[in-house]
Amino acid sequence: MGKKKSLKPTKSLKDTEEVLTTDYIGGDALDDLLSKLVRSVEVAKGSRGGLPEKIWMKQQFAIGVNDVTRVLERMPASSSRTHSTPSSSEAHTVSGRGRAPLVPLQAVLVAADCNPKWLTKHIPTLASTRQVPVLYLKDNKAGSLRLGQVVNVRTALAIGVKARDSVVNKAIDEVLNRGSELVATGP
Template sequence: MGKKRSSSLRPVKASKGDPQSEVSSNCYEGERLDHLLVQLTKSIESAKLSKGELPDKMWIKQQFAIGVNDVTRVLERMIQAEADCQSKKEHSNINLRRAPLVPLQAVLLAADCNPRRLTKHIPSLASSMQIPVIFVKDNKRGSLRLGELVMLKTAMAIGIKVKGSIINEAIDELLSSHSPETSLQTHD
């Protein structure tokens, strides 16, 4: 029998730019999380007043990308659209069946979800498009707290779409009031 390799038992060191290593310093938790969620809830409620006759669920779907799959899909389409624009320098109408691309302003991500690999790819996708990621941590209840924002039981990831609404203004204010190294993650 061969010798067992002990190298697989050694911990892997995170690189300096690794989003996973920065989660602990970029999390909103405690009073800071409460303040963030209250501010976002107020902006959502005030934006709902101007929605017209559109049902709540449809309006929320227009304002947010909800869930890991939806956020990933929007981020990947943003990357693909940017690559297409750079290579062709013009907009092509090849895929007419797809909904028009609405870019994301920021991504809210539950940092304490289990298993972690479900959301592991989102920070790197967001950083490639220079979209800030706001980590939410609340003693294994981060996804519950995010779900309350969009009237669902849980949501591990919420992407805020750029729509020029009161919600976007609240996020702009939040992003400009906090420095990147203390609360938000952005990569160049």
């Protein structure tokens, strides 16, 4: 029994997780955000320069929980988010081929209707160590469907917006700057 007690998270960590997961975007603010993102993606697609849509989407977004987690883990856990050059140990894979330069995430969008909850529970903690804001989208069991529409997939539990100079990034900046107007407190 002593081991079970030692495996429980400390109270401060638990409190931090609760604070990170009680804010969400819902209602009209969610409708505005998603419609703005869909419009900005459509506008940005016009400037994709002949790239296939799937490749262009991967350059703009980290799509899905695994991809978002992978990008966050590769980002430096420091106060600087603009660091985009990989270290020499990250630059080459085992096969000798170079890895594409890391593009940090500007923000992470997470569907609050995720079931089971543990699939996305690690994202706020990981994102906070990289200073990446997390926006929870709450839409009465349809958040993952609506989030998937932004990137033309059926459903998405999490989407990371990569920090590039595009219309999509400007839309996310606008949302982040208006933050307190859009965010409602938990149920």
